Amino acid sequence: xxxxxxxxxxxxxxxxxxxxxxxxxxxxxxxxxxxxxxxxxxxxxxxxxxxxxxxxxxxxxxxxxxxxxxxxxxxxxxxxxxxxxxxxxxxxxxxxxxxxxxxxxxxxxxxxxxxxxxxxxxxxxxxxxxxxxxxxxxxxxxxxxxxxxxxxxxxxxxxxxxxxxxxxxxxxxxxxxxxxxxxxxxxxxxxxxxxxxxxxxxxxxxxxxxxxxxxxxxxxxxxxxxxxxxxxxxxxxxxxxxxxxxxxxxxxxxxxxxxxxxxxxxxxxxxxxxxxxxxxxxxxxxxxxxxxxxxxxxxxxxxxxxxxxxxxxxxxxxxxxxxxxxxxxxxxxxxxxxxxxxxxxxxxxxxxxxxxxxxxxxxxxxx
Numbered sequence: 001x002x003x004x005x006x007x008x009x010x011x012x013x014x015x016x017x018x019x020x021x022x023x024x025x026x027x028x029x030x031x032x033x034x035x036x037x038x039x040x041x042x043x044x045x046x047x048x049x050x051x052x053x054x055x056x057x058x059x060x061x062x063x064x065x066x067x068x069x070x071x072x073x074x075x076x077x078x079x080x081x082x083x084x085x086x087x088x089x090x091x092x093x094x095x096x097x098x099x100x101x102x103x104x105x106x107x108x109x110x111x112x113x114x115x116x117x118x119x120x121x122x123x124x125x126x127x128x129x130x131x132x133x134x135x136x137x138x139x140x141x142x143x144x145x146x147x148x149x150x151x152x153x154x155x156x157x158x159x160x161x162x163x164x165x166x167x168x169x170x171x172x173x174x175x176x177x178x179x180x181x182x183x184x185x186x187x188x189x190x191x192x193x194x195x196x197x198x199x200x201x202x203x204x205x206x207x208x209x210x211x212x213x214x215x216x217x218x219x220x221x222x223x224x225x226x227x228x229x230x231x232x233x234x235x236x237x238x239x240x241x242x243x244x245x246x247x248x249x250x251x252x253x254x255x256x257x258x259x260x261x262x263x264x265x266x267x268x269x270x271x272x273x274x275x276x277x278x279x280x281x282x283x284x285x286x287x288x289x290x291x292x293x294x295x296x297x298x299x300x301x302x303x304x305x306x307x308x309x310x311x312x313x314x315x316x317x318x319x320x321x322x323x324x325x326x327x328x329x330x331x332x333x334x335x336x337x338x339x340x341x342x343x344x345x346x347x348x349x350x351x352x353x354x355x356x357x358x359x360x361x362x363x364x365x366x367x
Contacts, residue, residue, distance in 0.1 A: 042066050044234040049077040054088045054200050055150075056224030060207065062216045063234050076214035080207035080221065087206060090118050091199045093141065093192075100195060104141070108189030111178065119182050121195050121202050122175065124312055128198070129172040131328060132316035137288045139186070141194035142169035147293075149284040155275040157282065163291035170288045200226045201266060201311025208307075221307075225267040225314075228307045229260045243338050246271050246299040247364040256338060257358045258303065263334075266310035268318040269299040281367055287319050295342050296321030298363070302329070303336040303352060310335075322347040 047070055048061035060077045064070055092098050096105070099114045106112055114122075125138045143166040148154035174187040186193065200223040207221040208228045218231035220239065229239045238261050242254030246269050258265075274283030274293070287294040300318040304310035313335065317325030322339045329337040329349050336351035344365045348357055 045070065047073040047077065049074075049081060051081055053081065053084050054092070054203060054223055055094075055196070056200065057222075058084060059222045060211070060219070062211065062219035065234070068215060072214070073216065076211050076216055079214070080210040083206050083210050084203045084223065087117055087199065087203045090115060091121065091195045093144075093194050093196075100193060103184050103186060104192045107186035107191045111176065111181075111183035111185035113181065113183050116182070117202070117206075118195075119177070119179065119184070121199055121308075122184055122193075123177060123179070124308065125195065125198055126172055126175055126177065128312045128316060131331075132320060133324075134172060135288060135319040136197070136312070136316040137170055137172045138193045138195060138197065139170050139172055139175065139191055140197075140286060140288050141192035142166050142190065143286065143291060144192065144194070146291075147282075147284070147286065149273040153273075153275075155277055155282075157277065167288065167291040197315050198308070198312050200224055201264070201307035201309070204228050204264070204307035204311075225269075226264070226307050226311050227266070228264045230262055232261060241265050243267070243301045244269065244271075244299065245363050246340050247344075247366040253364075255359065255361055255363045257360065258352065258355060260303070262305075264304050264307035264310040265301060266304070266307060266314045267299060267301045268297075268314040270294075270297070271299070276367055279367060285315060285318055294319040297325075297342060298340040298344065300325065300340075301338040303338075303355070304332075305334040313337075 044063040044065065046061060046063055048059065051058045058081060060080055062073050064073060089095065090099050093100055095101060099112065099118045102112045128136045146158040146162055146166055169188065169191050174191060176185045176187055204221050204223050204226050205228060208230060211219050211221065212230065218233065220227060220229045232238055238259035240257050241260045243256040244251060245253045245255040268285055270281060270283040270285060274281060283293045285294050286292065297318045300314050302310040302314045317328060317337055320328065322341045325339060326337060326347060326349055329335050336349040336355065338352060338357065339347040340363045341347060344363055346363060
C-alpha cells in the first residue's frame with residue numbers, strides 16, 4: 001500500500017503532574033528534639049526522543065518515576081528507536097539489500113528466505129487483503145513512480161494507459177508464502193510489494209515491547225500517523241488523543257478527542273500528501289481496483305488493541321468507505337473507527353461511541 005502520511009493525531013496531554021511542595025514549619029527547639037525534614041516531593045519529568053525513521057517522524061516519550069530516572073528512560077527510548085531502525089532495514093524498499101527489495105528483484109524467478117518479522121508482516125498483509133475485498137494490497141508497489149506524492153512530488157495525473165498497465169500487476173493472490181521454509185515469492189515478473197502501509201504499526205508495537213521490557217508502565221510511541229499509548233499519566237488521568245480535522249487549518253486542528261489507555265490509534269487521511277487540480281483532490285491513498293486516489297473518505301482513524309492491527313485496517317476502511325468499512329471494523333475484536341466520508345459526514349463505530357468519543361465540532365467542509 002502507499003507510504004503513510006506524516007502525523008495526523010498529536011493532541012496528547014503530555015504534562016507532568018505537579019505535586020504541591022510540603023507546607024508547615026520544620027523548626028524545632030533543638031537538633032535532638034526536632035523531627036527530620038520531610039523528603040522533597042517527587043515531580044515527574046517528561047523525557048522524549050524525536051527522530052526520523054521509516055520515512056516519517058518518530059516520537060517516543062515517558063515520564064520519570066521514583067524508581068525510574070532520566071538515564072534509564074533515555075536508554076530505553078534509544079533502544080526502542082534502534083529496534084524501529086532494525087525493522088526498517090529489513091522491510092524498506094529504499095535499500096537494495098533489504099528482504100523486501102530482494103523479493104521484488106526476484107519476482108517471477110525464485111522465492112526469497114525472510115526473517116520472522118518480515119514473514120509476519122507479509123502474512124498479516126495477505127490476511128487484511130482477504131478481509132477487505134482486496135482493497136488493501138501490498139503489491140500496489142507496481143504503481144510506484146506513476147503517482148508522485150513523496151520526495152519527487154509532482155502535481156500531475158499520470159497517463160491512463162500507464163495506470164492500467166501497472167494496475168494489471170497488482171494481485172495479492174500471487175504472493176506465495178511458505179511458512180515452513182519462511183520464504184516469499186511474487187509469482188509474476190514485474191510485480192513489486194511495499195510494506196509502507198503496515199510496517200510502521202508493526203514497528204511501533206516492537207518499540208512498545210522494548211519500553212515495557214525496560215520497566216516503563218506509562219509511555220507513548222509514535223511513527224507518523226501510527227501511535228500506541230501505554231498506561232496513564234503520572235497524576236492518574238488518561239492520555240487524550242486528538243483526531244485531526246481533514247480540512248482544518250493545520251495539523252493541530254482537531255475536531256474530536258478520545259481518552260486512550262493500552263491501545264493504538266492509526267490515521268489515514270487525504271490531506272498530507274497530495275494536491276488539488278482543476279477542483280479535484282488527488283492524494284496518496286490509491287484504490288488498487290482503479291489505480292486512482294480513493295474518493296470514499298477524507299480521513300479514517302482506527303482505535304485498536306495494537307498498532308499493527310490499526311495500521312493494517314485504516315487504509316482498507318478508507319478505500320471501502322464508511323458502510324463497508326464499519327462492517328469490517330465491527331467484525332474485529334477490540335477495534336473502533338472514526339470516519340469522515342467524501343461528503344464530510346461523520347461516522348463513529350459502536351465501540352467508540354461506548355468509549356465516549358468527544359466530538360468538539362463538525363469537521364470543516366471543503367475540497
